[in-house]
Amino acid sequence: MNELTRAIQETAQKLLQNKEVELVVGFAEGSLPLRNTPCFVRQPEEAQRLVWGYGCENNLANYLRKRPEKVAVVAKGCDSRSIVELIKENQIDRDKLVVIGVPCRGTIDRKKVTRLLAGKELLKAEVRDGQVVLIGKEFGETVPLEQLLYDTCLNCQHPNPVLFDIMMGEPVPVKETECFADVANFETKTPAEKRAYLMQELSRCIRCYACRQACPMCFCEECFVDCSMPQWLSKSSLNVQDNVFFQAVRALHLAGRCVDCGACDRACPMGIDLRTLTRKMVKDVQELFGYTAGVSLDLKPPLAAPINTTSPATFNQDGR
Structure with a gap:
């Protein structure tokens, strides 16, 4: 990790000295062990603040949308996949971005x-x-x-950046694990059991919207939950029905866009299992449309592609 840290520092310093970028977004030491924090470097001499390690958990794509200056970002696999989707959605100008790719061996779950x-x-x-x-x-x-890595990291299929301009270090071997074993377990439940599970999990939700804020793909200027005309959710009280509604709509909005970075899960202060809904959607999109979010700039997202009536993704008259 020390070698990667030095390589990142030297690269960032050179980019800033040569005025190839005006800002480098990376990680600095945090205030707690095993916890690093997003860092914004604008001067070459500040590049020594940058670090790399098992505490670099944030998805830094969250800080790149609609930036006017040219930016360099330190990106692991899931960050780079989010960047790909944000470029497709015109939230990031590819010509104003330098991606410093870093192979990721996982991050530690505090x-x-x-x-x-x-x-x-x-x-x-x-x-x-x-x-x-x-x-x-x-x-x-x-x-x-x-034993201490995030569950997201344990079944990650894309630890290496899929998009980069400068690569740090050697690629990490992809783990040969069953990616959707947890989702398959959820799918074995009856509709009543699924509903009971979600109601139990989301009864703890305090609707702080940390999951929404942490997600790089949640960038609507006004979220539907904040609307007052019409008012979709109660603002005066919390109830589990509204919590389920919020999370269901959030998952649907991420269909074909979620890269399963785990940012929502990490941000939740109540420890709610948010990944079950989003990963179920990721699995369905892969099976129905053959699409994995963020792996290629050339592939059109399912919701932006023309409908193919001969595709196995078409539905029966009863909607199945």
């Missing part, structure tokens, strides 16, 4: 670390040889890295 430590304060952490060394006051634990 919630898993917190559960593991059971209230003990983490003061220092280090990743070496596939192990995570966790150090606190009067304790030290060593845990296999894979």
Whole structure:
């Protein structure tokens, strides 16, 4: 990771010195162990702030929409896929973007670390040889890295950037895992069981909209939940029916656009299983239209492509 950090710093410094870009968006050290924070560098001498590691969890595509200046961004696999979709939707000008691609070996889920430590304060952490060394006051634990990675990272099929101008390091091997095993389990439930599960999960929703804010593909100037004419959701009280409605519409709006980066899941302060809905939609789009979001600039999204009446995606008269 130190080699990647140095390579990113040198690249960013050179781009700024040569005035090839006016801004570099990357990561800096966070205030907590295993947690890095988005960083915005405008001067060559500030490039030393940039880092790379297992705490670089944010999807930096979220900071690129409609920027007037030329920007360079440090992008892992899921970031680059979001960038591809945002370019297609005219939210990013490709001519004003330099993508510094970084192969990603996953990011560490701090919630898993917190559960593991059971209230003990983490003061220092280090990743070496596939192990995570966790150090606190009067304790030290060593845990296999894979046990602490985000679930999103464990079944990621695109760890390497699909779009880049400058590549840092060597590509990461793609894991041979069953990508939609969790969704298949959800699909075995009866309609009543699915509804009961979603009602139970979303009963905890406080409608803070952190999931919406974290998602790079949620960029409507006015979200339907904020509309007052008509008013789609109650603003004076919370109820689970409204929560289900909000999340269902959010998932539908992401059809053919979600890259399964897990930003919504990470942002939720209530630990709600938001990925089940979005991943179900990702799976359906792949099966019905043969489309995977963000893998190519040349492929038209399903909702922008002309209807093919001979496609297996057509429906019966009863809507199935």
